[in-house]
Amino acid sequence: MKDPLSVVAICPRGLEVIVSNELTYLLSHIKPKIKKGGVFFIATAEEVCMLNLWARTPTRLLIVLARTQAKSARELYNCSFKIQWKNWFLPGRTIKVDVNGRGFPKDVSLRYASLIVKDAICDFFRNEYGVRPNIDTKNPDIRIWINFDNSLVTISIDSTGQPLYKRGWRKEGFIAPLKENLAASLIKLTEWDKKTAIIDPMCGSGTFIIEAAGIAAKLPANFILSKKRVFSYQLFADSSPFGNINTKKIYLNAERVWRSGIETSQTYPSLFGFDISQDIIDQAKKNAFMALPKPLAEKISWGVKSLHALTRPNFDKGMILTNPPYGKRMGKISSMDEFITIFSSILKKQFTGWSIWLLTNEKEIVSKIKLRASKKIALRNGDIECFWCKFDIFKGSKFRKESADDNTE
Numbered sequence: 221m222k223d224p225l226s227v228v229a230i231c232p233r234g235l236e237v238i239v240s241n242e243l244t245y246l247l248s249h250i251k252p253k254i255k256k257g258g259v260f261f262i263a264t265a266e267e268v269c270m271l272n273l274w275a276r277t278p279t280r281l282l283i284v285l286a287r288t289q290a291k292s293a294r295e296l297y298n299c300s301f302k303i304q305w306k307n308w309f310l311p312g313r314t315i316k317v318d319v320n321g322r323g324f325p326k327d328v329s330l331r332y333a334s335l336i337v338k339d340a341i342c343d344f345f346r347n348e349y350g351v352r353p354n355i356d357t358k359n360p361d362i363r364i365w366i367n368f369d370n371s372l373v374t375i376s377i378d379s380t381g382q383p384l385y386k387r388g389w390r391k392e393g394f395i396a397p398l399k400e401n402l403a404a405s406l407i408k409l410t411e412w413d414k415k416t417a418i419i420d421p422m423c424g425s426g427t428f429i430i431e432a433a434g435i436a437a438k439l440p441a442n443f444i445l446s447k448k449r450v451f452s453y454q455l456f457a458d459s460s461p462f463g464n465i466n467t468k469k470i471y472l473n474a475e476r477v478w479r480s481g482i483e484t485s486q487t488y489p490s491l492f493g494f495d496i497s498q499d500i501i502d503q504a505k506k507n508a509f510m511a512l513p514k515p516l517a518e519k520i521s522w523g524v525k526s527l528h529a530l531t532r533p534n535f536d537k538g539m540i541l542t543n544p545p546y547g548k549r550m551g552k553i554s555s556m557d558e559f560i561t562i563f564s565s566i567l568k569k570q571f572t573g574w575s576i577w578l579l580t581n582e583k584e585i586v587s588k589i590k591l592r593a594s595k596k597i598a599l600r601n602g603d604i605e606c607f608w609c610k611f612d613i614f615k616g617s618k619f620r621k622e623s624a625d626d627n628t629e
């Protein structure tokens with residue numbers, strides 16, 4: 221392999237296997253190693269560019285520059301100073317250093333670690349060019365990530381920049397929207413065949429439905445024809461491993477697939493997004509037209525509907541994917557218990573043959589909903605511990621009386 225880079229795909233905890241599967245689907249030769257919150261693999265710079273455009277499930281792709289023991293502030297400074305930063309970016313770029321992990325050296329706090337590495341980078345550039353990069357904590361050109369695993373420190377440069385879940389189609393101002401890469405990972409966990417109908421009865425900004433549309437059409441996840449985003453690697457120095465890459469070829473391929481969405485629209489799954497709010501549905505529709513080729517966006521059915529009025533479309537089989545409001549803003553429904561009772565009754569009466577996937581932080585969901593849970597997967601939605609629960613509604617099935625399966629994976 222030409223100029224192999226050590227890459228780590230950062231992702232939400234609990235979804236590492238999904239990310240690893242997607243990476244090997246996109247790059248069949250890699251041998252990913254899974255760690256908590258990240259998937260490590262070797263790839264070329266060109267492959268990293270391609271992954272940034274296509275990968276639906278990671279949050280960002282980092283290039284590991286150093287991985288070494290640092291037991292003190294001095295050792296952290298020394299290993300940071302030794303990195304040939306000029307091979308990656310020039311001092312005219314703005315930078316930000318982020319630190320995470322556990323088991324920091326005794327004389328180093330999280331904030332101090334960030335300052336030490338920032339100083340080392342600035343000293344490196346002052347030595348080389350007599351000038352230092354400026355700091356921009358909000359919108360830096362270059363992000364450096366420091367991860368501590370006890371005294372093992374990993375120093376990486378971010379090839380992505382704005383996280384991959386900011387695909388660029390969602391307007392700000394939605395209440396508790398799902399991150400796009402989390403929604404895509406949850407869809408992948410359902411093992412959806414890309415043909416079966418999907419409903420999100422509380423769709424908000426439409427994340428499940430829009431991500432499902434992108435998955436079915438095999439679209440590049442982080443490419444929008446009308447609004448091309450800038451990745452951090454595009455701001456790297458010409459002398460970096462990314463300097464000579466023909467990104468035009470990579471973008472043309474993404475554009476070709478985007479345009480061929482018009483052809484795939486004939487065999488497209490039926491996708492339905494409902495919400496109680498007219499404003500929210502109007503915006504979800506706009507999001508879809510931003511996120512997808514027009515013929516695919518036009519195929520999606522949106523509607524203003526309260527959960528009480530949910531009916532089954534004319535399909536024997538289908539999936540409901542949803543994350544209900546977390547205990548507030550439930551329209552006429554006053555509590556989570558009431559929501560669960562209403563939802564359970566509608567499912568039982570109307571959705572025989574369908575599978576229901578619910579993202580919830582409600583620990584007692586399985587016993588309260590009184591349906592058999594065939595899966596209950598623990599994961600994190602930001603800071604919230606959640607479950608992604610599957611309920612299968614069988615013909616003639618009765619509400620379960622005994623406590624349900626709890627197959628936490």
Ligand SMILES: C[S@@+](CC[C@H](N)C(=O)[O-])C[C@H]1O[C@@H](n2cnc3c(N)ncnc32)[C@H](O)[C@@H]1O
Binds near residue numbers: 395398428542546549
């Ligand atoms: C947590 S948000 C869903 C977020 C969505 N998954 C997204 O990514 O944007 C819950 C949504 O449920 C809607 N909602 C609340 N009560 C409802 C009800 N009774 N019937 C239908 N939708 C309801 C809210 O308007 C809100 O958009």
